[in-house]
Amino acid sequence: MTQTQFRYCGLNVALKTLTGKWKPMILFHLFRTEEIRFNELWRIIPKVSKKVLLQQLGQMEEDGLLIREERKGFPPEVYYRISEKGRALGSVLAQLEAWANTYAPQQVQQVFDSEKHVPSFD
């Protein structure tokens, strides 16, 4: 039996940065691609309003999870990519995913079914 210990202050902070309706999906895509433009991201994420997507990206930038790069010109080009801080979360996110798949497979399936098409990348 593994005895794991933690305090809750850091846990609070970590969960706060991860909390947001679209953040898991955003992270998923950031982990998949080197960089991605806003509209590209917006197109592949169904049913989110532009305002909210911008909002969540803004929070994630504030929290240092991602890096926003604005290449000058017109029309504007803005690229988002995962940061080091964000990448450091990768294994933990994978473990959360694994935990859910193990202990709550039916709920995971529900989320899966509730979406038109979950990008299946192999």
Added chain:
Amino acid sequence: MTQTQFRYCGLNVALKTLTGKWKPMILFHLFRTEEIRFNELWRIIPKVSKKVLLQQLGQMEEDGLLIREERKGFPPEVYYRISEKGRALGSVLAQLEAWANTYAPQQVQQVFDSEKHVPSFD
């Protein structure tokens, strides 16, 4: 460089079960003790209303994170303890805690300071 992969459906489910203002603290205490009575928990968690604490405990029971045991008699005695499913999250929670302490120490410190007294058990 560790390449970690995850989909977001399970991540969504996992984060949903962890989302709640007092859940990190509740988990912390459940991991510390074998079992704990409601009022005991209520006393050591400052500034949470009884209703909300009950609410969050209720959700966590629904999600199978903890086990609620009601021992008959009067006045009633209700004990809460971590479940297997909940315990399986231990190492992940510890990693989230560690991540926050590494990458956002000042925010963690802020949370720490904003509380009268964070139970420091060693």
Added chain:
DNA sequence: CAGTATCCCGCGTGATACTG
């Protein structure tokens, strides 16, 4: 194309009083 401005609504959280 990327971002802002408004207006809106439901839900998570909270204070307080009451009950078995």
Added chain:
DNA sequence: CAGTATCACGCGGGATACTG
């Protein structure tokens, strides 16, 4: 002691139109 009933409020999320 543990739990419920009410009432209230702010905030996250959403629809839509507009701007540089």
